[in-house]
Amino acid sequence: MTRPYIIQDPYFKKAxxxxxxxxxxxxxxxIQDKYKILQPRMKVLDVGAAPGSFLQVIAKIVGSSWMVVGIDIQKIDPNFGFPNIHLLQESVFEYDAIRAYIKTLGVEQFDCITSDIATSTTGITGVDQYKSIELNLAILDVAREFLRPGWTVILKVFVGEDILDLIHPIKAQYKKLSRMKPKSCRDRSFEEYFICQWKM
Ligand SMILES: C[S@@+](CC[C@H](N)C(=O)[O-])C[C@H]1O[C@@H](n2cnc3c(N)ncnc32)[C@H](O)[C@@H]1O
Known part of the structure; x- marks a missing residue:
């Protein structure tokens, strides 16, 4: 029997x-504890960033004078107390708008791209999993242009039977794919994080 879904779990309270x-x-x-990917003085792009807790973690690690950019289709409250967080309200599928925004910031490439992207679920497992694949393929497109060669993308993925549609493009582009399900993911969730390290 699965445990009842408890919204106010210990992580919610701790947050x-x-x-x-x-x-x-x-x-x-x-993920950071295990892989030590984020480092001080990195430029980081976070996609699917609202309401902004990844951005809080990232900004603290990279330091207040290093650029952190958050993109989400939803509006993100800009009052983080970190001067280095830049925000764009846009869909990851709007590639031209994302490119134009990044250019206005004067950034060529990022040292890391993180994503926790997810759309509201339909309740139909296969549909939700495929939506996750499509979102992540769009992030890989962004990474192709904006991730500094040799560096890392972290993706949140709802894993299902079509997962090879995502794994194949990752393996074509990245040297190493590590998969992790943090303890703080809800038990019943299909979500995993894919840590993709670039092929040089
Ligand atoms: C689980 S939440 C992210 C939580 C965030 N990492 C944090 O720490 O606060 C997933 C986010 O993905 C965003 N999202 C879904 N579809 C998107 C799209 N097409 N483009 C950009 N963001 C999208 C949602 O609006 C939502 O805010």
Whole structure:
């Protein structure tokens, strides 16, 4: 029997205590604890960033004078208390708008791209999983132009039977794919994080 879905779980409470905007912060912190991908003085792009807890974690690690960019289809409250967070309200599928915005910031490439992207679920598992693949393929397109060669993309993926449609393009472009399900992911979720390290 699966456990009932509890919204106010310990991570939710801890997020409130630590002023994180969402419990997702702990997923990125666990990934960071294991892979040590984020480093001070990195430029980082976070896609699917609202309400902004990944951005809070990232901004703290990279330091207040290093650029952090958050993109989401939803509006993100800009009051982070970090001067280095830049925000774009846009869909990841609007590639030209994303490119134009990044150019206005004067950034050529990012040292890391993170994503926790997810759309509202339909309840039809296969449909939700395929939507996740499409979103992540769009992020790989952005990464092809804006990730500094040799560096890392972190993707959140709803894993299902079509997952090879995402794994194949990742393996064509990246040297190493590591998969992780942080403890802070809900038990019943199909979500995993893919850590993709670039092929040189
Ligand atoms: C789980 S939330 C991200 C939580 C965030 N990482 C945090 O720590 O606060 C997933 C986000 O993906 C965004 N999203 C879904 N479809 C998108 C799209 N086509 N383009 C950009 N963002 C999208 C949603 O609006 C939502 O805010």
């Amino acid at each position: 409130k205590e630590l002023w994180y905007r969402a419990r997702s912060a702990f997923k990125l912190l666990e």
